[in-house]
Amino acid sequence: MQNVIIFVEHKKEQTRKVTFELATQARSLADRLGGAAHAVVLGAGASQIAEQLRAYPLDTVHVSEDADVDRYLLEPSIAYLEAVAKKIGPSVILVPNTMFGRDIGSRIAARLGGGFAADVTGITVEAGVISCVSPKLGGALITTCAFQNTDFGVVTVRPNAFTAQAGGNGAQINQLEKPAASAAYSVTIESEVEEASGELGLEEAPVVVSGGRGLGGPEPFTTLLKPLADAFGGAVGASRAAADAGWVPYSLQIGQTGKTVSPNLYIAVGISGAIQHKVGMRSSGTIVAINKDGAAAIADFADLVVVGDLFQIVPELTKMVEAAKT
Amino acid sequence: MNLREAGLGFLRVLGGPEANVKIVVTVKLVPEPSSEKKIDSGTKRLVRTGVETVINPYDEYAIEAALALKEKLGGDTTVTVFAMGPENTKETLRKALAMGADDAVFLSDAGLEGSDVWGTASALALGLKKVGFDLVICGGLSDDGSSGAVPGELTEYLGVPGITNARSLDVVDGKVHAQRETDNGYQVVSGPLPALVSVTMAIGEPRYASLKGIMGAKKKTIAPLAIADLASPLALGSAGAKTRLLDFAPPAPRQKAQVVDAPDGATGAKIIFDFLKEKRLV
Numbered sequence A: 001m002q003n004v005i006i007f008v009e010h011k012k013e014q015t016r017k018v019t020f021e022l023a024t025q026a027r028s029l030a031d032r033l034g035g036a037a038h039a040v041v042l043g044a045g046a047s048q049i050a051e052q053l054r055a056y057p058l059d060t061v062h063v064s065e066d067a068d069v070d071r072y073l074l075e076p077s078i079a080y081l082e083a084v085a086k087k088i089g090p091s092v093i094l095v096p097n098t099m100f101g102r103d104i105g106s107r108i109a110a111r112l113g114g115g116f117a118a119d120v121t122g123i124t125v126e127a128g129v130i131s132c133v134s135p136k137l138g139g140a141l142i143t144t145c146a147f148q149n150t151d152f153g154v155v156t157v158r159p160n161a162f163t164a165q166a167g168g169n170g171a172q173i174n175q176l177e178k179p180a181a182s183a184a185y186s187v188t189i190e191s192e193v194e195e196a197s198g199e200l201g202l203e204e205a206p207v208v209v210s211g212g213r214g215l216g217g218p219e220p221f222t223t224l225l226k227p228l229a230d231a232f233g234g235a236v237g238a239s240r241a242a243a244d245a246g247w248v249p250y251s252l253q254i255g256q257t258g259k260t261v262s263p264n265l266y267i268a269v270g271i272s273g274a275i276q277h278k279v280g281m282r283s284s285g286t287i288v289a290i291n292k293d294g295a296a297a298i299a300d301f302a303d304l305v306v307v308g309d310l311f312q313i314v315p316e317l318t319k320m321v322e323a324a325k326t
Numbered sequence B: 001m002n003l004r005e006a007g008l009g010f011l012r013v014l015g016g017p018e019a020n021v022k023i024v025v026t027v028k029l030v031p032e033p034s035s036e037k038k039i040d041s042g043t044k045r046l047v048r049t050g051v052e053t054v055i056n057p058y059d060e061y062a063i064e065a066a067l068a069l070k071e072k073l074g075g076d077t078t079v080t081v082f083a084m085g086p087e088n089t090k091e092t093l094r095k096a097l098a099m100g101a102d103d104a105v106f107l108s109d110a111g112l113e114g115s116d117v118w119g120t121a122s123a124l125a126l127g128l129k130k131v132g133f134d135l136v137i138c139g140g141l142s143d144d145g146s147s148g149a150v151p152g153e154l155t156e157y158l159g160v161p162g163i164t165n166a167r168s169l170d171v172v173d174g175k176v177h178a179q180r181e182t183d184n185g186y187q188v189v190s191g192p193l194p195a196l197v198s199v200t201m202a203i204g205e206p207r208y209a210s211l212k213g214i215m216g217a218k219k220k221t222i223a224p225l226a227i228a229d230l231a232s233p234l235a236l237g238s239a240g241a242k243t244r245l246l247d248f249a250p251p252a253p254r255q256k257a258q259v260v261d262a263p264d265g266a267t268g269a270k271i272i273f274d275f276l277k278e279k280r281l282v
């Protein structure tokens, strides 16, 4: 494995912060392996994202605005990525550890007969062998895995685990040709419905303010939590109990069967801290809980638990954080 | 090298309309999620013997999706559960049969120990090809492996249309229709059978097994499969694995939380604000 390829997730001419973390890591990894750093950006808006990527130390950015990419589910993306990988040869492919990244990563790993390392927070190279560090079993163990028996390795990288640093001399842009497989695409995207705010980014927000069953209904998510999250420049998350109750869309759910986040600051509001929730946020920098029950499970892994009524505390805290900004 | 290159062709087994869809649910048998899990320091594998085993919670939702679809389609539609795992976990499959699945296939072989995502997906693909299917339904994530990559890899090795993260699912005129969750909403997608779909927990709460179901499950078949039945062109198990666990350790422990009572909102807010200020987070 010598080269590094990042696959860029983007939507509506916006990409995720993790893209730039991947680009920076790709350079460092390519240097350690003695290879080149590539990016692949596909679909509507790809050229504009490619321009943004030229501020990062990549060698080549492969682009196609082929409309098939947004018309068919995953298949065109995999066909393009396969063509690039096969052309440049042995490579490690970095994708974000997001819903989309896991889909792309698993398909391309299988297509290339490569290894797959999930939710990676560190990458080392020793004597040409790549090893990936990742929390497993809900973060109860930190594991190190090496690739073997293959020319290709796919790594899904946890957002916020690596830093992004601009630099380099501006990558070359390479327009890709339509893959031969295009006649066989089979899963059609008929329509797309937005339920949440529409931005990419709960996973990479620097501050996450999460609400649980303690909020008692959907309104406090918009009237209480959103203003606090906004004051921090952060995002709103939720427990599964809140998502199951229909108070927020599942896309906000954090935990084992939701998203994994590691912000600098996680504020759990009216969340008890069940193990399935914990595994999605335990690696956050600082964890603060607001709960009327001081013995809630969250006290076992939070840094600070304030025992009191969230409906009284949150508005006051929002005022203080806003005041501190001005 | 992968199974696609080795020429795994897939032939649709049942050619009829949706009145006789053969649904196969992939089910993983995992250590009870809240139990303390151990990795054997010698083999560097998760200890799967001497621990309570359950159906991967996510896969109960996959079973529910299959049973609901069967009820809707009627006719000769069948639901088979397919699991790969060590011999001692086999009886756990009865729970899926008690929920209402028609039969089960259990792929178990010492040669499959140490399978990584690639090996698991390859073995499942060969097994599913042998069993035959119109629609494969997977869970989204296993509680122990948690890569969420098996459904995607399996899609490739079966060479069928793949739809991940479905929150609703239907089959009409030989096509599967689904709403699939995205980061901020959902997409309406469709593709022809045979196909593979992975579901999210929004697909619907798994049903409980009835007493009648539990009694009936005792008589249903769990057909065994072993590596020899797969006629794999590639080495499976630890010999073929594309990843190898080198090392594992517990994470650095967190300090015990400060727990502070807040008599009123303003005091509570101030406690948090001062704490964050000290950490330079505001």
Ligand SMILES: Cc1cc2nc3c(=O)[nH]c(=O)nc-3n(C[C@H](O)[C@H](O)[C@H](O)COP(=O)(O)OP(=O)(O)OC[C@H]3O[C@@H](n4cnc5c(N)ncnc54)[C@H](O)[C@@H]3O)c2cc1C
Pocket (backbone or CB within 6 Å): A211, A212, A213, A214, A215, A238, A239, A240, A241, A242, A253, A254, A255, A256, A257, A258, A259, A269, A270, A271, A272, A273, A274, A275, A276, A277, A280, A290, A291, A292, A293, A296, A308, A309, A310, A311, B057, B058
């Ligand atoms: C297979 C499986 C997967 C799961 N996956 C996830 C997952 O991904 N994410 C997830 O979050 N959960 C998941 N769960 C569910 C998990 O076990 C818990 O049920 C859930 O996290 C509880 O949510 P909660 O903390 O909001 O609710 P509760 O446990 O009911 O906690 C509510 C908390 O709010 C506090 N509270 C109430 N009113 C107030 C008030 N006025 N002021 C202050 N505090 C108040 C209470 O003291 C309590 O601690 C999963 C469960 C299973 C079985």
Ligand SMILES: Nc1ncnc2c1ncn2[C@@H]1O[C@H](COP(=O)(O)O)[C@@H](O)[C@H]1O
Pocket (backbone or CB within 6 Å): B026, B027, B028, B029, B056, B058, B059, B062, B082, B083, B084, B085, B120, B124, B137, B138, B139, B140, B141, B142, B143, B145, B146, B147, B148, B149, B150, B151
């Ligand atoms: N050993 C196995 N036997 C049967 N199904 C499996 C196995 N491993 C994974 N799966 C399926 O793949 C899904 C995702 O698992 P994973 O990729 O391990 O997170 C599970 O929900 C199962 O449906």
